[in-house]
Amino acid sequence: MNSSRITGIVLVVIGLLVFFVLIPVGIVSPSNLDNLAIAPDFWPRIVAGVFTLMGIVIAVKSGGEAADGEQSIPWSGRLPRLAVVLAALFGFYFAISSFGMVAPAMALIFGLMLFAGERRWWLMILVSTLVPILLYIFFVFVANIPIPLGLFETLRG
Amino acid sequence: MIDNFLEALSLFLTFQNIIIIFLGVLIGTVVGAIPGMTTVMGVALALPFTFSMPPVTGILLLLGIYKGGLYGGSITAILIKAPGTPAASCTVLDGYPLTQKGEARKALDIALYASCFADFVSNISLILFAGMLASLALKFGPPEFFTLIVFSLTIIAGVSGDDLPRGIISAALGLMFAVIGLDIVYGTNRFIFDNWNLMGGLSFIPVLIGLFALPEIIHFFTHKVSEQLKSAKMSGAGAGLKEFRQCFKSILRGSLIGVGLGAIPGIGGAPSAFLSYSEARRNSPNRDNFGKGELEGVAAAEAGNNGVAGATMIPLLALGVPGDVITAVILGAFMIHGLRPGPLMFVENLPLIYALFIGIMLSSVYLFVIGKVSIRAISRISEIPNRVLYPVVLVFCLFGSFAINNSIFDVIVMLLMGCVGYIMMVFRFPAPPFLIAFILGPLLEDNFRQAMILSDGGLGILFRSPICWVFWTLTLLSFYLLVKSRQKQIPLAG
Numbered sequence: 071m072n073s074s075r076i077t078g079i080v081l082v083v084i085g086l087l088v089f090f091v092l093i094p095v096g097i098v099s100p101s102n103l104d105n106l107a108i109a110p111d112f113w114p115r116i117v118a119g120v121f122t123l124m125g126i127v128i129a130v131k132s133g134g135e136a137a138d139g140e141q142s143i144p145w146s147g148r149l150p151r152l153a154v155v156l157a158a159l160f161g162f163y164f165a166i167s168s169f170g171m172v173a174p175a176m177a178l179i180f181g182l183m184l185f186a187g188e189r190r191w192w193l194m195i196l197v198s199t200l201v202p203i204l205l206y207i208f209f210v211f212v213a214n215i216p217i218p219l220g221l222f223e224t225l226r227g
Numbered sequence: 228m229i230d231n232f233l234e235a236l237s238l239f240l241t242f243q244n245i246i247i248i249f250l251g252v253l254i255g256t257v258v259g260a261i262p263g264m265t266t267v268m269g270v271a272l273a274l275p276f277t278f279s280m281p282p283v284t285g286i287l288l289l290l291g292i293y294k295g296g297l298y299g300g301s302i303t304a305i306l307i308k309a310p311g312t313p314a315a316s317c318t319v320l321d322g323y324p325l326t327q328k329g330e331a332r333k334a335l336d337i338a339l340y341a342s343c344f345a346d347f348v349s350n351i352s353l354i355l356f357a358g359m360l361a362s363l364a365l366k367f368g369p370p371e372f373f374t375l376i377v378f379s380l381t382i383i384a385g386v387s388g389d390d391l392p393r394g395i396i397s398a399a400l401g402l403m404f405a406v407i408g409l410d411i412v413y414g415t416n417r418f419i420f421d422n423w424n425l426m427g428g429l430s431f432i433p434v435l436i437g438l439f440a441l442p443e444i445i446h447f448f449t450h451k452v453s454e455q456l457k458s459a460k461m462s463g464a465g466a467g468l469k470e471f472r473q474c475f476k477s478i479l480r481g482s483l484i485g486v487g488l489g490a491i492p493g494i495g496g497a498p499s500a501f502l503s504y505s506e507a508r509r510n511s512p513n514r515d516n517f518g519k520g521e522l523e524g525v526a527a528a529e530a531g532n533n534g535v536a537g538a539t540m541i542p543l544l545a546l547g548v549p550g551d552v553i554t555a556v557i558l559g560a561f562m563i564h565g566l567r568p569g570p571l572m573f574v575e576n577l578p579l580i581y582a583l584f585i586g587i588m589l590s591s592v593y594l595f596v597i598g599k600v601s602i603r604a605i606s607r608i609s610e611i612p613n614r615v616l617y618p619v620v621l622v623f624c625l626f627g628s629f630a631i632n633n634s635i636f637d638v639i640v641m642l643l644m645g646c647v648g649y650i651m652m653v654f655r656f657p658a659p660p661f662l663i664a665f666i667l668g669p670l671l672e673d674n675f676r677q678a679m680i681l682s683d684g685g686l687g688i689l690f691r692s693p694i695c696w697v698f699w700t701l702t703l704l705s706f707y708l709l710v711k712s713r714q715k716q717i718p719l720a721g
Contacts, residue, residue, distance in 0.1 A: 077654055081396060088403070098415040105684040108676045110410040110417055114403060121399040127392045148449045155448045159642050162625065166635055171626065178625075179618040186448060186614035193615065201619050205626045213279035215630045 078129025085122030089115060158182060170220030175202035235581030238283055247284050248586050251291020252593040253601070258292065259299020259315075260605050261616065266296030268443070270556045271435045272620065274563070275627035282564035283579060287586040289560050290540075293553050294590050297496060297533050298342040298598065302606055305334045305525070314496030314532045317504050321517065321524030334525050336466035337474060339598035341529040345482035346591045349537030352486045353544070354584050357573075360545035364570035369677035370688045374698035376671045379548035381705040383660040394660045397651060401664030402671075404429060412676055424636040431559045431666070433628045433637045437644025438662060440624050442652045444617045445645065466522070474526035477507035481527045485534015489550060490541045491705060496532045496551075503531025537587060544568050544580060548667065552659045555666050563631075 097111040106112060158178060165174040179198035188194055209215040219225060251273075258269035269292050277285030300315030305322030318338060325334040367375065380398070387394020407418045408428030419425045471478075481503030488499040507527030508517040517524045539550030540557075547569030549555035561568050566576065573580060597605075628641035648658055682688035689695060 092418075096416075096418040096420060097410075098417075100413055100415065105679060107679040107684050107686075108412055110413055110415050113672045113675070114406050114417070117399050117402045117406075121396060121403075124392045124396045124399065128396070131392065151449045152445070155445055156646070159621075159645070163635070163639055163642060166638065171629065175622045175625065179622055182448065182618035182621065183614060186617070188612075188614045197615060197619060201622055202626075205622065208276070209626060209630055213276070213630065215278070215633060217626065217629070218635075 074131070075129050078125050078127070078131075081125030081128060082122055083125075085118055085125050089118040089122065093118060154185065155182075158185075166218060166220065168220050170218040170222055172202045172206050172217065172219060173222060175205075232578075232581055234578035235585060238578055239582040239585045241284075243280075244284050244287060244582075244586060245589070247280070247288045248291045248590050249593050249597075251288040252295040252590055253291075253597055255292035255295020255297075256299035256302075256594075256597055256601075257295075257605055259296035260302040261611065264616070264620070265439070265443075266293060266300070267552050267556060268440045268620070269296055270553055271432070271439055272623050272627060274432055274435070274556065274560055275630040277560060278563070278630065282561075282566055283582045283586070285564060286557065286560055286583060287590075289557050290583070290587060291590050291593070293557070294346060294533075294536050294587075294594060295597070296553075297346075297536055298339065298529075298594055299605070301338045301342070301525075301529055301532075302335065302602065305338060306331060306606055314500050315528075316497065317500035317528035317532070318525055320504065320528070321519070321521045322528075324518070324520030325522065325525065328520050330520070333466045333470065333522065335598075335602055337470055337522050337526045338529045339595065339602075340466065340471050341474065341478045341481065341526040342533040343591055343595045343598070344478050345485055345530040345532075345534040346536050346594060347588075348479075348482040349486050349489065349534050350584075350587050350591060351537075352490070353537035353540050353587065356490070357541050357545045357580075360541060361570040361573040364546050365574070367570070367694065369674045369681065370691055371694045371698070373671065373674040373678055373689060374695045374702070375546060376548060376667055376674065378698045378702040378705065379542070379546075379667060380664070380671070381702055381709060383663060387657050387660055390655065390657075393656045397656045397658065398660035398664035400647075400651075400656075401661035402668040404434065404661075405665045405668035406672070411673065412680075424634070428669075429640055430631050430634075430637050431562070432631045433641035434644050434665060435556060435559065435662060436624045436628055437641040438648040438651075438658045440620060441641065441645025442648035442658070444621050444624075445649045446652060447613055447617050470522060474523045477503070477511070477523050477527040478530040480506055480510075481530025482534040485531050485536075486538045488531075489535030489538030491550075491708075496535045499535050500528045500532040503534075504528045540587075544572070544583075545570065547572075547670075549663065552662060555663050558666060 093111050093114050097114060099109050099111050103109050158181060162174045162178050176198045179201060180194055183194045183198065206217050209217050254273065255266065255269060258264045259266055270289050273289060273292055277288055280288070297314065301318045301322065304315040304318040305326055308319055308323040322334045322338065325331060364375075383394050383398045387397075405428070407425055409415070409419070409426050410417050416426075481500075484503045484506065485496075485499045488502065489496075504517075504524060504527045507523055508514050511517070511521070511523055513521055513523065535551075539554045542548050542550050543554045543558060547558070547567060549558045558568060566572065566579070624641060625638060628637045629635065631637055651658055651661070678688050679685075690699070
């Protein structure tokens with residue numbers, strides 16, 4: 071079975087789950103509705119129906135086609151790198167409450183430049199320090215948006 | 228009329244506005260010239276910086292980036308065969324062979340002249356037609372707006388790439404994400420799941436940045452690619468009035484093609500560039516030289532590409548529906564500044580529209596100046612390696628997402644949307660239909676429900692007037708033409 075067909079089947083399953091499970095659970099509809107077309111779940115049900123229908127089209131259309139491009143991409147090599155990038159991104163998010171945005175942003179830029187193969191230390195230090203500071207200055211002093219500093223809040227003065 | 232114009236002048240004529248358009252065009256040209264950065268990314272990243280600006284200033288900055296980006300994509304297309312934007316891929320066909328012949332300077336100059344001329348023609352068409360269309364649209368009620376938005380959703384066919392079902396799936400996802408929040412008719416919960424942050428729905432900017440910037444960044448870091456950027460070669464003599472005259476017919480034709488296709492929602496710059504190029508080749512006495520380094524080919528491609536810039540603003544300003552992905556982002560910018568483009572804006576905020584027109588005209592002049600003066604420097608900036616650029620862009624995304632509502636919740640929305648966008652990228656689901664449906668979805672649903680309330684549930688109201696019928700017909704026609712034009716474009720592009 072080629073990957074387009076699998077993609078199509080997965081989409082059909084998702085569409086049906088949304089239609090029969092997620093919409094009834096996630097959307098609250100008044101019980102005494104005369105006009106179904108203005109019900110809060112009318113439009114989402116149409117969209118879920120279209121989603122399912124297109125899933126069927128993708129699954130059926132893939133019949134005679136060669137396998138999709140995504141199948142040939144070596145995921146074994148990509149997954150560890152993907153895990154590192156996602157850990158860095160969500161690590162940044164969870165660090166905001168403790169360390170604010172500026173210090174984690176410096177670490178993020180430095181770490182990702184290193185990860186991507188940059189080895190000019192002066193450039194890495196310069197970019198990772200200057201960019202978050204300049205963004206902080208713009209948002210705080212020009213746009214009046216209080217960028218959080220976390221533990222370093224006392225530095226704000 | 229004169230009062231409105233004078234008020235517009237007073238709105239526009241500030242030092243800040245005059246500088247900000249210059250800055251916008253410059254940033255757009257640089258962003259367009261960097262392979263891997265797209266104009267949509269540039270506009271999306273600049274959006275949070277406009278919050279503190281007056282509406283006219285903020286929107287002019289974004290328009291400047293849009294226009295600069297369209298031209299900037301041609302610089303690397305000509306110099307290193309790496310189009311900065313999809314629309315510039317046509318410019319490669321003759322631009323790069325000219326560079327190989329040692330005539331890069333001439334190609335860059337004619338690209339600039341064609342871009343500026345086409346941009347100017349497009350701006351004039353915007354000024355002439357937007358007001359007329361808006362006065363017609365004042366007669367619209369909810370059924371007419373519903374059919375108009377259905378017509379606008381044909382954009383999805385134009386931005387779906389070569390797989391329409393995947394484009395429709397992407398749009399359906401966008402529509403589904405758009406319903407999150409409190410229901411506007413009954414005030415009940417829709418996919419909130421007791422999280423009060425979701426009551427107002429998902430903010431537009433984290434969704435936009437997450438979809439368009441983050442997947443590219445994740446993709447870059449998950450592929451261990453050694454970057455070997457070719458160095459740009461700015462060789463040969465420049466082009467002057469003589470070359471401009473030689474190419475004038477193709478430039479004018481390309482500009483008009485750009486205006487025509489740009490005003491139709493969903494077509495965009497790339498098909499326009501290819502159509503303009505093929506028409507120039509068909510009509511040129513040097514047709515055999517096309518693809519081997521023909522100056523007229525560069526001029527035609529750039530005129531077609533840039534001719535759409537002003538025209539895509541016609542449906543946006545007059546009807547409140549975007550002509551392409553970038554104008555969809557600009558529509559979001561209007562909304563963030565508390566403005567709603569559409570016919571009513573021509574009644575309530577005419578000076579603001581005139582002020583935008585003045586700024587848009589000035590952007591054509593700036594494009595010329597920036598192209599002439601700083602092209603050498605810009606071509607060097609395009610050599611910044613992605614391993615330095617992408618971490619910086621990522622931090623811009625994170626700060627920008629936070630800045631919308633001073634909310635860490637928006638940061639996690641952006642990150643999660645980035646993951647959704649990355650999965651869509653891996654499985655070849657195009658992101659633009661998602662964004663367009665996310666923006667147009669609420670308008671579509673609101674107008675449909677208002678029409679249903681008016682008619683007490685009767686679907687006949689959606690066919691009540693000739694305007695409705697015109698839009699139903701246009702929807703079918705546009706859908707047919709978009710599919711046909713895509714079928715033609717693919718072999719030509721290949």
